[in-house]
Amino acid sequence: MDIIRNLPALAPYYNLPAPLGLSQEDIKRAFDFTQQDKAASTRASYRSSFRLFEKFCRSRGVSSLPATPETVAAFLAAEAEAGKKPATIGRRCSAIGYAHKLAGYESPTTSETVKATVRGIRRAIGVAPNRKAPVLSEIARDMARNMPAGLKGVRDRALILVGFAGAFRRSELTGLNMEDVEFTDEGMRVTISVELTEVDRRRLGFKVEVHDEMEKVGEGTHERFVIDREARVPRLQQKIDAWKAKRG
Numbered sequence: 001m002d003i004i005r006n007l008p009a010l011a012p013y014y015n016l017p018a019p020l021g022l023s024q025e026d027i028k029r030a031f032d033f034t035q036q037d038k039a040a041s042t043r044a045s046y047r048s049s050f051r052l053f054e055k056f057c058r059s060r061g062v063s064s065l066p067a068t069p070e071t072v073a074a075f076l077a078a079e080a081e082a083g084k085k086p087a088t089i090g091r092r093c094s095a096i097g098y099a100h101k102l103a104g105y106e107s108p109t110t111s112e113t114v115k116a117t118v119r120g121i122r123r124a125i126g127v128a129p130n131r132k133a134p135v136l137s138e139i140a141r142d143m144a145r146n147m148p149a150g151l152k153g154v155r156d157r158a159l160i161l162v163g164f165a166g167a168f169r170r171s172e173l174t175g176l177n178m179e180d181v182e183f184t185d186e187g188m189r190v191t192i193s194v195e196l197t198e199v200d201r202r203r204l205g206f207k208v209e210v211h212d213e214m215e216k217v218g219e220g221t222h223e224r225f226v227i228d229r230e231a232r233v234p235r236l237q238q239k240i241d242a243w244k245a246k247r248g
Helices: 024-034 040-060 069-081 086-102 112-125 137-145 151-166 170-174 229-247
Strands: 191-200 203-211 216-225
Touching (some): 040 069, 137 151
Antiparallel strands (some): 203 216
């Protein structure tokens, strides 16, 4: 049985039976609204992650919905052993929790067993990303101005400006479709709401949602780390001074 098809907010298309007394139109209307609970890209990611979890559970003869905390922890550990990054493992965990909530079960991902497993994975394989230098506004404008004439140049100019304005990753930018873009009137107020969802020693996790005056237009997560300013700032200044002296 495909469990995903019975969870309206994750189902890729409408395929639900109507309970006694309700018409297919009644169920379809509710289904259409449940699809708006998460962005289409988030739902697709959650579907993929939960199906991987289902496959893991079937291979071991254990239940995926509802699942025990031990089963979820074992799955996440297997993903870590397979070389998956902490961000991917966190997404797997979120998908499993969301599927359980949709099905009316208590999420096993809230248990200390699963939380401790995730924290251990982050400490064991989490490494600082190799960040690239950012493109500043002046550079973005110069790049856009120097695009060649013609349709290809217009396309590349749009990619640069939209990518810069939206702070999109490459995968997010290349995955953008026309139906994902909505033009809003100039001057419309955009509100960003931030909710603290997790505290792990010095790491703070936040849920971020973006609304314009009509609807929710985006969502995501954000992490910050608490630092000891008195200990860090002098060391940073020493490094800056040494760098300047080296450059002459």
